[in-house]
Amino acid sequence: MAGSSRETPGVVPVTVKQISETSHSGEEKANFVINGVDFTNVTIVGKVSEKAERNTDITFIVDDGTGRIGCKRWVNDTFDTKQMDEIQDGIYVLVIGHLKIFQSNKQIFAFSVRPVTNFDEITFHFIECIHDHLRNSKLQPKGDVSTQFQSSDSSLKPAVQSGSSGYQTASSGLSSEQHTVDVKTNCDELVLDYLPSSVAKERGMHRDELSQQLKIPSEKIVDSIRSLEDEGLIYSTIDEYHFKSAAA
Template sequence: GLPSLCTRNRGSFAMRLREGVVVRVIGQLRAFNNSKSVVAYSIQPITNFNEYTFHFIDVVHTHLKATKGKPVGVGVPRGIMGGFPMNGGGMGGPAMQQGMAQAAPNVPTGGAPADVNNLVLSFFKTKGEASDMGCTIGDVVGAVSAQNISEQRVREAVEFLTNEGHLYSTIDDDHFKATG
């Protein structure tokens, strides 16, 4: 039967919920006398399956965050686009639109973490689209060597951008492409 808290509009509620229907439940887990129970405050059928997909992505993200610790770049001021500042050379700014040649001069020697992330992402967006395989980390290291950015720092930026969903690996662990 339906939970007793669903007395309001019980008929229409029962018609929307039947076996096999995917629902969103908001509630609380409780334990009393070594017995666990769930108190459901809201039960709603899911009509937009993007919510269903988002749930699985969120579960994976939460698991990775809990098991792998904080991602590289934690502590970097976050703009609207997750970790990338929204000024000058940030996401969608002039440096991204004008490509790698314009982005490189904006990175100070050694590069702040967000600047290196932006530079690496810009490289993959401009150079990685030429091939289905994308670009290698070595390609990026060669392109940014004039800015004194180490291979380790490029690898950290690639890992951060992959974890944030801006890059994905293609044929092996060394080839990457930008997502959008």
């Protein structure tokens, strides 16, 4: 499996059930494999429960309707503390982090956790999961496509909680023309290529600095940042104006 797998850059949108069905690549870098693709960084969306705080870290459970997974956020400075103060039991969050095995269980070591402020984000996340699954399945040998899809079809059914009535399947009725996650503009690519240069900066890079350095109008930078953040390729740091690359 590992020998024929491909490595995907950036962050992979997944459901908790998909995570539970991943296999280990067996390579030294300890990647996981899904649909024949190696990955380490993931993004999930779900409801928080069992938040527990300690001096060095904060742990919590995320339930996305397909399963539950433990998450850990290291607390190294005041920014980490401030970010996690917003995260409380019962709210929906978007988590970006490294998938690892800890004490025989898969766990996400988060480097970005933020509340979901628009419930369209939940629907969009599950659409991304489906899109990624279908795209990668099509790249598999023909004999494996139907098996891959059937075995993990249930892991791609989105669910959001609606009041006290429990989980309901979220709509995924978007055409392929509407969903263009894997299409980037030249501006997106320039921003994505330039951000790793700020890896040494704890705060990341201000969007105005990106505009100045790349000589691109600020409104185009803002559009690219929004697009790349939605894809999980970059994330905000101390505020909504500073960003770092998820791959840095």
